[in-house]
Amino acid sequence: MGRPSLSAAPEGEVSARAGEPTDPDLLRRHLQGDPDAFRSLFRRHKQELWAVAIRLLGDAGLTAEAIQDAMILAFWNGPEFGGGDALTTWLYRIVVSVCVDRMRRCPPPSGDGDVMAALRHLVVEQQSALVLVDMLGFSVADAAAILGVSADTLLSRCARGRVRLLTELRSTRARAHIR
Numbered sequence: 001m002g003r004p005s006l007s008a009a010p011e012g013e014v015s016a017r018a019g020e021p022t023d024p025d026l027l028r029r030h031l032q033g034d035p036d037a038f039r040s041l042f043r044r045h046k047q048e049l050w051a052v053a054i055r056l057l058g059d060a061g062l063t064a065e066a067i068q069d070a071m072i073l074a075f076w077n078g079p080e081f082g083g084g085d086a087l088t089t090w091l092y093r094i095v096v097s098v099c100v101d102r103m104r105r106c107p108p109p110s111g112d113g114d115v116m117a118a119l120r121h122l123v124v125e126q127q128s129a130l131v132l133v134d135m136l137g138f139s140v141a142d143a144a145a146i147l148g149v150s151a152d153t154l155l156s157r158c159a160r161g162r163v164r165l166l167t168e169l170r171s172t173r174a175r176a177h178i179r
Contacts, residue, residue, distance in 0.1 A: 023087040031078050038075055045088060049095045055131040056099040058116055070098040092146040096132075100124050118168035126161030129154055134162075 021029070021037075023044070029037035049070070053063040074094050081090050103124045119127055125147075132143035133154070144154040 024083070027078055027081060027087060030075075038078070041087075042071055045091055048088075049091060051136060052092060052131070053095055053099050055135050056096070056128060057102065058120075062102065066098045066102055067095065070095040073098065089142065089145045093148060096128055096146055100128055103127070114169060114172050115165075118165055118172055121168045122161050122164050126157050126164065129157035130161045130165065133158055 021040075023041060026037045026041040026044075030041065046067070049067060050063060053066050053070075054060065057063050057066060070091075074091055077094075081087065119130065122130070128147060129143065132138045132146060133140065138146070140151050140154055144151045147154060149157075
């Protein structure tokens, strides 16, 4: 699945429809006290943020909690957005960070198929890299920005994760044939 580059519009992420405020405009209005601006920003990106979180956590309830926690963090930390990355990259980074923290504390359920079960055996850094790049189609540059690592680090995590994932899938299939 192709995903548009997050860095294609560094300052002005354009709105979905002509005449609507851009993401930076909504953030600026939120910081100036507009009670509806952050809600509009969240609604604009909630499906994409949900897609990342559900792939990482594998459970709708955990995902809903993580998205809520992430948006509370984004709401209160809006003044810390420096503008160096696209606003969507910043939002993704918060969501992934919350999900990774949850994954470290309590691994998500693995009852959602062989690939997802095998993915859960990887370290969270490899899981998050593979989810962003291989499952959701982010570019290496965008995934690296979301995870706050270099492109080389991301590529290394993906390569190691793919090898480990293949090993896990083979052992899962071997166990299934033994039963």
